[in-house]
Amino acid sequence: xxxxxxxxxxxxxxxxxxxxxxxxxxxxxxxxxxxxxxxxxxxxxxxxxxxxxxxxxxxxxxxxxxxxxxxxxxxxxxxxxxxxxxxxxxxxxxxxxxxxxxxxxxxxxxxxxxxxxxxxxxxxxxxxxxxxxxxxxxxxxxxxxxxxxxxxxxxxxxxxxxxxxxxxxxxxxxxxxxxxxxxxxxxxxxxxxxxxxxxxxxxxxxxxxxxxxxxxxxxxxxxxxxxxxxxxxxxxxxxxxxxxxxxxxxxxxxxxxxxxxxxxxxxxxxxxxxxxxxxxxxxxxxxxxxxxxxxxxxxxxxxxxxxxxxxxxxxxxxxxxxxxxxxxxxxxxxxxxxxxxxxxxxxxxxxxxxxxxxxxxxxxxxxxxxxxxxxxxxxxxxxxxxxxxxxxxxxxxxxxxxxxxxxxxxxxxxxxxx
Amino acid sequence: xxxxxxxxxxxxxxxxxxxxxxxxxxxxxxxxxxxxxxxxxxxxxxxxxxxxxxxxxxxxxxxxxxxxxxxxxxxxxxxxxxxxxxxxxxxxxxxxxxxxxxxxxxxxxxxxxxxxxxxxxxxxxxxxxxxxxxxxxxxxxxxxxxxxxxxxxxxxxxxxxxxxxxxxxxxxxxxxxxxxxxxxxxxxxxxxxxxxxxxxxxxxxxxxxxxxxxxxxxxxxxxxxxxxxxxxxxxxxxxxxxxxxxxxxxxxxxxxxxxxxxxxxxxxxxxxxxxxxxxxxxxxxxxxxxxxxxxxxxxxxxxxxxxxxxxxxxxxxxxxxxxxxxxxxxxxxxxxxxxxxxxxxxxxxxxxxxxxxxxxxxxxxxxxxxxxxxxxxxxxxxxxxxxxxxxxxxxxxxxxxxxxxxxxxxxxxxxxxx
Numbered sequence: 001x002x003x004x005x006x007x008x009x010x011x012x013x014x015x016x017x018x019x020x021x022x023x024x025x026x027x028x029x030x031x032x033x034x035x036x037x038x039x040x041x042x043x044x045x046x047x048x049x050x051x052x053x054x055x056x057x058x059x060x061x062x063x064x065x066x067x068x069x070x071x072x073x074x075x076x077x078x079x080x081x082x083x084x085x086x087x088x089x090x091x092x093x094x095x096x097x098x099x100x101x102x103x104x105x106x107x108x109x110x111x112x113x114x115x116x117x118x119x120x121x122x123x124x125x126x127x128x129x130x131x132x133x134x135x136x137x138x139x140x141x142x143x144x145x146x147x148x149x150x151x152x153x154x155x156x157x158x159x160x161x162x163x164x165x166x167x168x169x170x171x172x173x174x175x176x177x178x179x180x181x182x183x184x185x186x187x188x189x190x191x192x193x194x195x196x197x198x199x200x201x202x203x204x205x206x207x208x209x210x211x212x213x214x215x216x217x218x219x220x221x222x223x224x225x226x227x228x229x230x231x232x233x234x235x236x237x238x239x240x241x242x243x244x245x246x247x248x249x250x251x252x253x254x255x256x257x258x259x260x261x262x263x264x265x266x267x268x269x270x271x272x273x274x275x276x277x278x279x280x281x282x283x284x285x286x287x288x289x290x291x292x293x294x295x296x297x298x299x300x301x302x303x304x305x306x307x308x309x310x311x312x313x314x315x316x317x318x319x320x321x322x323x324x325x326x327x328x329x330x331x332x333x334x335x336x337x338x339x340x341x342x343x344x345x346x347x348x349x350x351x352x353x354x355x356x357x358x359x360x361x362x363x364x365x366x367x368x369x370x371x372x373x374x375x376x377x378x379x380x381x382x383x384x385x386x387x388x389x390x391x392x393x394x395x396x397x398x399x400x401x402x403x404x405x406x407x408x409x410x411x412x413x414x415x416x417x418x
Numbered sequence: 419x420x421x422x423x424x425x426x427x428x429x430x431x432x433x434x435x436x437x438x439x440x441x442x443x444x445x446x447x448x449x450x451x452x453x454x455x456x457x458x459x460x461x462x463x464x465x466x467x468x469x470x471x472x473x474x475x476x477x478x479x480x481x482x483x484x485x486x487x488x489x490x491x492x493x494x495x496x497x498x499x500x501x502x503x504x505x506x507x508x509x510x511x512x513x514x515x516x517x518x519x520x521x522x523x524x525x526x527x528x529x530x531x532x533x534x535x536x537x538x539x540x541x542x543x544x545x546x547x548x549x550x551x552x553x554x555x556x557x558x559x560x561x562x563x564x565x566x567x568x569x570x571x572x573x574x575x576x577x578x579x580x581x582x583x584x585x586x587x588x589x590x591x592x593x594x595x596x597x598x599x600x601x602x603x604x605x606x607x608x609x610x611x612x613x614x615x616x617x618x619x620x621x622x623x624x625x626x627x628x629x630x631x632x633x634x635x636x637x638x639x640x641x642x643x644x645x646x647x648x649x650x651x652x653x654x655x656x657x658x659x660x661x662x663x664x665x666x667x668x669x670x671x672x673x674x675x676x677x678x679x680x681x682x683x684x685x686x687x688x689x690x691x692x693x694x695x696x697x698x699x700x701x702x703x704x705x706x707x708x709x710x711x712x713x714x715x716x717x718x719x720x721x722x723x724x725x726x727x728x729x730x731x732x733x734x735x736x737x738x739x740x741x742x743x744x745x746x747x748x749x750x751x752x753x754x755x756x757x758x759x760x761x762x763x764x765x766x767x768x769x770x771x772x773x774x775x776x777x778x779x780x781x782x783x784x785x786x787x788x789x790x791x792x793x794x795x796x797x798x799x800x801x802x803x804x805x806x807x808x809x810x811x812x813x814x815x816x817x818x819x820x821x822x823x824x825x826x827x828x829x830x831x832x833x834x835x836x
Contacts (some may be wrong), residue, residue: 025807031618032648035637049799051622056727058680085654087614089625104680104726105614107625151799158803165639167776167802170728174799178619196505196523200449201596204469207507212591219453219584230450236503254798262476262522278447308522310588340784344762358585361832366758366823367785381467381569381592384585385576388833405784414779415806 005284007291010319010354014335016281017320020297021327021334024253025184028324031172034164038225038329040181043158043171048148053108056145060099060121061090061112062134066138072135080130084403099132108144115143163225163332165416186328188226188321189252190217191244192233192270193260199233212256213313216218217306220317223412224325226254236260238268245272248392249301254324256317259308261294269294269305278303286395287354290316315356318411326418333418338392341368341408347393347400354395358387361408370408386411423702428737428772434699435738436555437714439752441746442671443602449590452582456643456747458599460718461576461589466566471526474563478517478539478550479508479530482558490553493540494761498548502527517550526562533561553707565636579748581643583834604746606644606739607670608635609662610651611678611687617651631676631731634722638735640829642743644672654678656686672742674735677726679712687712687723696721704813705772708734733774733808736829744836751836756810759786759826765811765818773815776805779826786825806830 008016026040055061062078070076078099084090090100090109099116100109108115121132144369150391151157164172164182172180197211198204211233218228231248234241234257241260249255260269261283273280278296285293285303290312294305302324306316316337326334341361360383372391389408393400400406426434444458451575452521473479480496496517502508508518508527517534518527526533538549569575575589582590582600590598615629629651635695636646649666652659652675659678667673678687691698696714701723703711707730712723720742724734736754744752759779777790778801790809807826811818818824 031633043803045799046574049600051627052624055448065490084625085613087612087654088628105612157800162803164637165803166634166641166732167805169800170634170732171631171638172804173618173633174628176618176622176628178617194505195503198593199596200591202594204465204594206470207502208505209469209523210594212588215591216584216588218450219582219587222453223584236505244529251518274590305743314588339781342784366760368781368784379571381463381589385461385580385583385589386835387585390834398470406531407627410832412830412832412834414828414830416830417804417806 007284007286007353008282010287013282013285013293013295014319014323017295017302018323018327020300020302021084021324022185022300023330024328026181027184028179028332029182031169031178031180031314034172034180034182035166035169035266036162037182039158039160039162039164039168040183042156042160043168043175043177045151045155045157046155046175048153049150049174050145050147052147054145055102055106055108055115055143056114057117057143058104059115059117059143061094061102061109061115062099062138063094063096063111064114064138064142066097067114067134067137070134075133075135077131077133080132082109112264113140113144114138117143118410159332161332163417166373183329186226186253186325187229187251188221188325189229189231190214190221190249190254191231191247191255191257192238193241193257194233195236197233213308213310216259216310216314217256217299217317220314224322225329226325236268240269242272242275243267245303246276249298249303253328254302254304254321256304256306256321258306258313261292263309267276273303287356288351290357291353293320295320310384311358314358314384318390318409319356331418337410337415337418338407339368339410340405341370343400343404343406344369344371344402346402350397350399351393352395353394357391357393358383359389359391359408360386361389361410368408370406425702426702426769428703428705431700431703431713432741433718434738435713436741436745438716438718438720439742442677443597443605444599445602446597447600449596449598452590452598452600453584453587455582455598455600456749457576457578457580457586458601458748459593460574460578461586461593463569463573463575464593466571467568467592468565470562470565472563473520473522473524473526473533474559475533475535475561476522476833477527477533477561479512479520479527479533480517480556481512481514482531482532482556482560485532485550485552485555488552488555490793493551493553495551497548498550500527503521516634531558531562534555535561544788548576559621569701577750578683579750581749581835586835601747602821604668605647606639606743607647607649607666607673608632608639609666609673609675611654611659611675612651613654615651629806630728631726634732635674635676635735638732639743640708642740643747644743652684656689659686660690660693662744663721664694667716667721671746672720672722672739674722674724674739676724676731679710679723679725689723705774706769707774709771711738713738728802729776732776732802736808736827737774749836755828755831755833755836757786757828758823759788761818761820761822761824762787762789764820768815768817769811771815773811774827775809775811776801777807777809777826779807779828786826788824
């Protein structure tokens with residue numbers, strides 16, 4: 001029998017799923033293993049940066065007031081009384097017309113209030129003592145990096161939930177976070193369903209295809225920051241499927257199945273949700289592809305029933321699963337970014353449903369332009385490999401023309417921090 | 419003594435380094451571990467896609483010609499003679515006014531040349547036999563996915579060197595690549611130099627700072643696809659440094675040192691290169707920050723002497739080391755992408771050297787806009803965490819104003835495949 005399902009708008013479907021979004025736990029990780037993880041706590045400035053007044057150059061620390069009369073015709077001489085490398089501190093204070101040789105990054109000596117770069121000095125000896133002469137004057141504070149000028153102690157530098165980039169890593173190191181609190185990765189189980197599915201290593205047989213959704217979804221889970229647990233593929237047998245789904249649910253934070261959610265005779269997922277006592281949040285979405293995408297929840301744990309069609313499966317993951325995983329990781333922006341782009345092809349075909357078209361988005365003279373290949377049947381296979389955006393075409397329109405502005409969901413994050 | 423160095427333009431410096439770029443080896447990897455790696459060989463369509471004519475819907479396979487007379491007033495009846503699920507094949511050919519029940523993805527029966535979607539049929543029984551009636555006509559080929567229409571056998575689908583995205587993973591699975599040839603990751607050694615450096619876990623001491631460059635560079639190496647081998651930090655002692663560098667070189671594909679390349683008395687790297695017999699490709703670049711960046715080569719192996727200044731170190735890595743690692747991985751686009759963006763702040767200060775300013779690039783109404791924070795001293799620390807671009811301001815100009823178009827090097831790849 002054909003079950004008549006009522007489609008709901010994409011936005012409403014996302015909303016229903018996000019009601020069950022929850023943050024995961026936090027674990028400690030050595031800094032060297034933290035790259036790419038999400039911060040489990042904010043990064044604070046645990047001290048002033050720089051922690052002391054320091055020299056950003058190799059040169060000589062002086063008292064600026066002593067250089068006041070220096071010019072090309074009237075070089076001023078300074079007695080070089082000490083030498084400090086980075087990591088050592090001057091033993092004495094700086095007196096009038098004295099200079100202390102200072103290396104990049106070294107702490108300013110007491111009394112010194114300007115640094116003269118090495119290349120602006122002339123070094124010479126007098127009475128067996130070292131001297132320099134300079135031919136210009138300096139202001140108080142010239143060539144000094146002041147204590148706390150980069151960040152004052154206690155400042156929140158990076159919010160919890162931010163992804164750990166190389167820059168964030170530098171901050172963590174600066175402030176002594178040898179161990180970093182990071183968000184635990186969600187464990188995401190994956191079952192592919194369908195008797196037509198062969199394993200990747202199997203030879204093709206009549207009527208069968210290799211299971212590409214399983215490995216694809218696992219890679220999508222990794223991209224979104226989760227740990228994929230691939231449980232294999234299920235044959236079209238209700239009892240086996242039910243048992244497998246029930247057991248898998250106990251081992252994971254989120255469970256994904258691909259296939260089995262249509263209204264065909266071998267689509268068991270709806271019956272499995274019922275037998276489990278899971279609440280179906282929706283089983284039809286007003287979108288193409290992926291209208292049969294079904295999401296259910298059992299005791300707050302989400303079961304994503306993605307379509308067996310590869311494009312629909314891909315889109316369903318990015319719209320519904322991705323923001324759940326990012327929320328688990330503590331991200332403040334769990335959804336993928338939507339950018340405006342100029343369409344470079346015509347889409348005359350009207351569609352009552354919102355369409356998500358796999359596209360290639362690039363930039364041209366500072367503008368995003370989008371060249372879809374997903375609608376072009378002959379290119380479906382490789383378009384999947386190169387797609388970096390999902391063009392969102394609202395339903396109920398007359399179609400779209402080259403030059404139109406469209407929304408594109410970016411699949412890869414150019415910000416690096418979400 | 420002050421050594422006078424001659425600065426060379428950034429582009430020339432990059433060119434000199436890239437002369438020593440070389441591709442690495444290839445290794446086999448199970449598909450499940452290949453996400454994020456670079457392809458060591460092209461992905462070919464090992465068979466037609468789809469491998470047979472199949473149904474994209476649940477419904478009934480019929481001969482289109484039998485439906486010619488069907489309309490709302492005149493439903494046409496078909497005798498349902500068999501049922502095929504996905505993964506099974508029809509046992510018999512389809513005769514006149516016969517229908518075979520077919521599931522999504524199943525192979526078309528011989529004789530069938532159109533699929534009627536389930537929801538367009540009315541099912542009933544007659545004489546104990548199953549029948550359907552339909553109220554519209556279908557054309558030959560309606561609702562059929564044809565063999566090879568997505569990709570013909572032998573086609574190159576993805577080039578060698580491309581990064582393995584979830585989409586590429588799907589292709590690899592479809593074509594039976596259970597083991598994938600991927601580019602070996604380059605081993606990149608890192609030494610930090612400077613007596614002023616404390617380990618991340620150490621307490622601050624007067625005159626000292628924690629080593630942030632080491633962990634930062636290791637994260638940059640990971641982002642660029644390499645394996646960081648952090649050897650620790652070296653004190654300012656020539657013999658120790660020399661020995662350490664010499665031994666490290668034997669263990670790595672590329673060696674990076676941070677610090678020790680200025681003209682200060684404790685900057686030993688130039689002398690180490692000399693004693694090693696390494697050829698210095700350049701030791702001064704007409705850029706800020708990072709003008710002291712030094713690159714040498716010994717028997718074709720590159721030694722990157724990055725500045726000890728964190729910003730300079732960061733920039734030096736992205737400009738010079740990143741493309742070497744990407745070339746090693748076989749990428750056809752080893753350099754980070756440069757995009758055009760609208761500047762959102764004034765930079766009145768002229769500069770003879772090309773400047774690379776850490777910036778935050780975002781999109782606004784389909785255009786890239788760039789809001790630099792790197793020149794603003796007070797924000798240097800957190801700007802490093804959030805920078806997703808390096809704004810390139812050519813030298814020898816009068817400065818830049820809000821609204822100007824500038825080039826920005828994107829630090830994160832929104833394409834996903836480079």
